[in-house]
Amino acid sequence: METIQLHTKSRPSTVLCGAGALSEAKSFLQGKECFVVTDSNVLRLYADTISQTFPGASVCAVPAGERHKNRCSLFAILDAMLDARLHRSSVVVALGGGVVGDMAGLAAALYMRGTRLVQVPTTLLAQVDSSVGGKTAVDYRGVKNVIGAFYQPERVFCDPLFFRTLPPREIRCGLGEIVKTGVLDPAVGDMIKENKGSLRDLSFLQQLAAACVRFKARVVEEDETERSGLRKCLNLGHTTGHALELMYGRRSHGEYVLIGMWLESHIAEREGVCTPAYAREVRSMIALALPRIPAFPGAAGALRYALLDKKNEGQGTVSMILPKERGAYAELALPADRYAAYLALLEDPCR
Amino acid sequence: METIQLHTKSRPSTVLCGAGALSEAKSFLQGKECFVVTDSNVLRLYADTISQTFPGASVCAVPAGERHKNRCSLFAILDAMLDARLHRSSVVVALGGGVVGDMAGLAAALYMRGTRLVQVPTTLLAQVDSSVGGKTAVDYRGVKNVIGAFYQPERVFCDPLFFRTLPPREIRCGLGEIVKTGVLDPAVGDMIKENKGSLRDLSFLQQLAAACVRFKARVVEEDETERSGLRKCLNLGHTTGHALELMYGRRSHGEYVLIGMWLESHIAEREGVCTPAYAREVRSMIALALPRIPAFPGAAGALRYALLDKKNEGQGTVSMILPKERGAYAELALPADRYAAYLALLEDPCR
Numbered sequence: 001m002e003t004i005q006l007h008t009k010s011r012p013s014t015v016l017c018g019a020g021a022l023s024e025a026k027s028f029l030q031g032k033e034c035f036v037v038t039d040s041n042v043l044r045l046y047a048d049t050i051s052q053t054f055p056g057a058s059v060c061a062v063p064a065g066e067r068h069k070n071r072c073s074l075f076a077i078l079d080a081m082l083d084a085r086l087h088r089s090s091v092v093v094a095l096g097g098g099v100v101g102d103m104a105g106l107a108a109a110l111y112m113r114g115t116r117l118v119q120v121p122t123t124l125l126a127q128v129d130s131s132v133g134g135k136t137a138v139d140y141r142g143v144k145n146v147i148g149a150f151y152q153p154e155r156v157f158c159d160p161l162f163f164r165t166l167p168p169r170e171i172r173c174g175l176g177e178i179v180k181t182g183v184l185d186p187a188v189g190d191m192i193k194e195n196k197g198s199l200r201d202l203s204f205l206q207q208l209a210a211a212c213v214r215f216k217a218r219v220v221e222e223d224e225t226e227r228s229g230l231r232k233c234l235n236l237g238h239t240t241g242h243a244l245e246l247m248y249g250r251r252s253h254g255e256y257v258l259i260g261m262w263l264e265s266h267i268a269e270r271e272g273v274c275t276p277a278y279a280r281e282v283r284s285m286i287a288l289a290l291p292r293i294p295a296f297p298g299a300a301g302a303l304r305y306a307l308l309d310k311k312n313e314g315q316g317t318v319s320m321i322l323p324k325e326r327g328a329y330a331e332l333a334l335p336a337d338r339y340a341a342y343l344a345l346l347e348d349p350c351r
Numbered sequence: 352m353e354t355i356q357l358h359t360k361s362r363p364s365t366v367l368c369g370a371g372a373l374s375e376a377k378s379f380l381q382g383k384e385c386f387v388v389t390d391s392n393v394l395r396l397y398a399d400t401i402s403q404t405f406p407g408a409s410v411c412a413v414p415a416g417e418r419h420k421n422r423c424s425l426f427a428i429l430d431a432m433l434d435a436r437l438h439r440s441s442v443v444v445a446l447g448g449g450v451v452g453d454m455a456g457l458a459a460a461l462y463m464r465g466t467r468l469v470q471v472p473t474t475l476l477a478q479v480d481s482s483v484g485g486k487t488a489v490d491y492r493g494v495k496n497v498i499g500a501f502y503q504p505e506r507v508f509c510d511p512l513f514f515r516t517l518p519p520r521e522i523r524c525g526l527g528e529i530v531k532t533g534v535l536d537p538a539v540g541d542m543i544k545e546n547k548g549s550l551r552d553l554s555f556l557q558q559l560a561a562a563c564v565r566f567k568a569r570v571v572e573e574d575e576t577e578r579s580g581l582r583k584c585l586n587l588g589h590t591t592g593h594a595l596e597l598m599y600g601r602r603s604h605g606e607y608v609l610i611g612m613w614l615e616s617h618i619a620e621r622e623g624v625c626t627p628a629y630a631r632e633v634r635s636m637i638a639l640a641l642p643r644i645p646a647f648p649g650a651a652g653a654l655r656y657a658l659l660d661k662k663n664e665g666q667g668t669v670s671m672i673l674p675k676e677r678g679a680y681a682e683l684a685l686p687a688d689r690y691a692a693y694l695a696l697l698e699d700p701c702r
Contacts, residue, residue, distance in 0.1 A: 110498045113496070137464065140429070141433055143433065148463075149465070225465065313439070
């Protein structure tokens, strides 16, 4: 098991990765008043695990799925917290994937101006990315994560025991953020390229997950609230990915990040941000997780959603993070019409 | 004009107190995208001032009054922010009393995980207390401030020009928090006692307000998120005050703080936390702002609301801050029935 410390300004955060992490969670929470937030899928699979690990805890299960990451679910959690008469020193345990972690984290941030918070991520995506770093949010009025807060969990327990029940779609989803980290961090990138054949191997994924958390921890320590600019790098692939996700739905977040990175590697190449050779290198890494980029009829229409993105500061421009060279990235704001023209590449990506 | 710095961990905050503060706000915000949140009363009185001070700003007015400090108003503000297409570097200007400041502050904390925030408090209460220190919240399901966040404003501009339109009730309300500060901080206490006759004089109130902000700034710097315990002292009078406010309504927050302090001085005396002489001294300071404590029939029923208070950590006890001696206070948790017996004193406070 590996311990990774985040020395963040607001509140330090400790991540435990590896087999046995859930037992550590049990020890850490023993004797504390716990309130477990999970979703209907996780509860169905892990009801016994939950009651054995957190005996006596209240359990609140929200409906599973990205489309339930909204105001209604957030207030359902807050209502259950009030009903359970939680106080400020109670511990909210977010046990689930990214959606559960984001919403339970926000509820913990808001309830009485902040209760204690522990994350127990159950998906690959949540273990490599969303449970670490304190971003919490819900979607609102068609805008991703527009209502949220930065709120560090005291502890994150990443146990691979949950991987065995993940459907292939969820593994692919996690690979999206892993490949993104591989593009940003050469150490992770090399791990991926040197172990192409093991990208569906659960024990290798666990090592990769820990490597991704190490990278993210350093980024978040430097720029906890995404002000200095460094943390923005984690949004690689997300400008286009989020816009497509809002317009088309259906596929997983991680797949959209891969598709977004694919398009943005073309943008980087054509805008002269990176060399054609490096753009091809990025696309070959994307192909390891997603061999074929699907076609999106009418993709230019996703411009509307891209313009709503939090990263845009100017009127009528779309900001994005682009790959520049090994271990480096650049931020670029494109005029809306120019970005829409690039989006149209997704109508026939095999061309 | 006086400048008071809060070197808070999350984000430094600067308070400007005195005539001319609003002009400083105008200079500070020139050229920035501003979004003014106010209420229907303030807008009626100051529409011209607002449009001259913040030309081109979007203005969002929520209905006036404590009972509108709720989820519905919060989302009305967030909706207007989305409609105005604010981005993270836009500045939310909370221009109004405590209710506006609390709600606009929370909306600023949540929108895109935090926009810029400036407070322009217009009431005495907001200038001496609520605009400073970063507490934001709405009431929910009958619990005061149960959904909120700590979010420091970059700047607070306290201009006494707004005092001239304050009704006597609002002056009394501000005096509640001023007297509370006087009990906690001997410097402010002496200012009050030495100028008994000037407690309705607007220019003296402006000096008192700055003194209160100086005291609060030191407390908030030490314990921004009310963890170490120091900041809890600011809740003097609030356990009982909030409970009565929830049960009876009608009177202002500051008056309830005075009434709460009155009862809690009796509790402090009878529980041996302070001497009878010091309790009388506290009550004589309360009398300067509120000469007669009103009777509350059925006051013991307020126990129900007191039990919901955020400060309570144990089951079935009510926690409160009590005056101990000059410049000192103590925290006490009373069993519910014992606290209810004290509440009954309010049924006939002249006895």
